[in-house]
Amino acid sequence: MSPTLKDVSRLAGVSTATVSRFINGSHQLSEGTALRVQRAIDELGFRPNSLGRSLKTASSKSIGVVIPTLSNPVFAEAVSGITAVASDSDYSIMVTATEYSQDQELKVVNSLLDRQVDGLILTVTNANNSPALDMLEAESVPYVLIYNQATLNNRPVVTIDNVVAGREVAFRLEELGHQHFAMLSGNLHSSDRAAARYQGFVQGLAELGFDAPLIQEIEFSQPNTSAAIRELFADPLQRPTALFCSNDLFAIAAIGALRELGLKVPEDVSVVGFDGITVGSLVQPKLTTVVQPSTEMGAVAAKELINTICGEAPQSPLVLPHKVREGESTGPAGKHEPVALQEPNPTKFFPKETL
Amino acid sequence: MSPTLKDVSRLAGVSTATVSRFINGSHQLSEGTALRVQRAIDELGFRPNSLGRSLKTASSKSIGVVIPTLSNPVFAEAVSGITAVASDSDYSIMVTATEYSQDQELKVVNSLLDRQVDGLILTVTNANNSPALDMLEAESVPYVLIYNQATLNNRPVVTIDNVVAGREVAFRLEELGHQHFAMLSGNLHSSDRAAARYQGFVQGLAELGFDAPLIQEIEFSQPNTSAAIRELFADPLQRPTALFCSNDLFAIAAIGALRELGLKVPEDVSVVGFDGITVGSLVQPKLTTVVQPSTEMGAVAAKELINTICGEAPQSPLVLPHKVREGESTGPAGKHEPVALQEPNPTKFFPKETL
């Protein structure tokens, strides 16, 4: 077995307390003692076992991270931000993905709690109605939400204002000359963010005198973007010229699906995404999108959480600023008329195998 | 404080040993006892503290994951695969990113070891020359590499054959009619995978009777893709028609950079990526790429590692099959002549601020 603190103390000819003090730098040691301890540590290749320490101090110096998925870079980015801050303060991170399942949320939070994490950073399905969060409150475990649109319960959260952002998208699209709007969104029940973005979009359009947009919801876990796009653009009499997608991944997929339908972006349809993931500015056409400060969000949340763990009062809720990044997926301003599809036969868009 | 096993035992009127047995299902308990224990647990809302258990059993049931970055979806995918398998076996995951720095590797491995992970899954800069891996060997900590091209030392690894894949790319491009090749790669010293892909590419081209391709290396941490592309396509007399990129992210960025130069993909230049990340098939043009089975790689590595932890002999090295996915970034076969740039004045491509 690997050497223990006791082994070191024996070799150095001091007590275990002294070795512990040396490791933690908690007390001043005489020069000679320090030297002998250091030598013993080096000789044995001693590595303090943090389990013992954690058991004693009742602090694992680790934080749990719960996100919907690692497959969406937006969450990976936040994790990067968390990691950066956490490791500066000597915290480790345990990451788990729920794949947008609420059952999973409860399960992984339980597992994390069993492992004695000192706190949690999470994005849940719905911050206003979450058994997992209720449990955390009940056990008074410190936590901070990110991305979530937490309107009730005064939950600690670091996020942007999704409603305002959605509204801005509406205004921007109208400004560009659009009059026919649609939304492609992840399942509204699976994401309070998506729901808030939709709400803001509807609200903005209403303020501008427009009806609620067409909307198609797709499953986060296995999104059938093509089918949803075909639905949205099926009716030749009510064909949108502006499409707002609830995240960038959907937007990128949507652009591809539109092209398959013979619709050009941005000439025939303007597409706006949400999140501001890096690839969005790499693809052609460059995606117009609402940029969330994901890394910062993660970093701020981590700071908040660590402060809370250390007994300081949390500052949340914290609303960070978002930005609209203009890409090429929304063209220049101008009059936008619904265009005819190249192949006007609707059956074309509903091949048998997808009906 | 949260209730302990002792609290439960007191309330149930049994010994701590009995409660422990109940929790672990290690012994048969009389029906009455079991019931009383269960009731006590429920009443107190008892949650076993895994720290105590780990200390006693010398097994933390957690595994450390070390990857270059979470910003490249290819690694995020592998983590998903790891997570899936690990959580099935009740293991937790501690993820850390090194951002392609070897110093970081040693640091995070140390930190993970302090935290008593039972084993590690990692992608290191260079599997053949890695202080971090040497340390793991020295302390006989179980580990499995993923993605790495481990040729020496018989390291346990689950990966694909990057050399063969690179060679295949050469053959495929030649088949499509290309005669002028270039490679855009992450720093070869920062990635044994990239180095192996380049090696295979060179080898394949050699077999076909071609010289080694032009190559530009870019930094993983802050890649200046545009500058690299400008370099590669600067010489009008030796302009490549086929570009192999060491990963998909670079390939996607390269396509954008080429377009900025006035070069069309695939009409003027065929681009091949590597990794098979999901967005690659979403972007326009669809990326032709070498698909790695990332999720599977992670899953297999996790299985391997857990087996090793449990004392079984590891099966590695394991070479998984890769696939070439044909996209639109390589056009149809045909004769490919180096094309003139739309703006033939070379100074155009070297604006002052980047010189």
Next chain:
DNA sequence: GTGAAAGCGCTAACAC
């Protein structure tokens, strides 16, 4: 089938 007791590796009073 159940209990008593030792101890995993560490820290933190408390003594001196």
Next chain:
DNA sequence: GTGTTAGCGCTTTCAC
């Protein structure tokens, strides 16, 4: 400045 000691929450012999 250093040692002694109790104990964090759990598992596991060894008894009975």
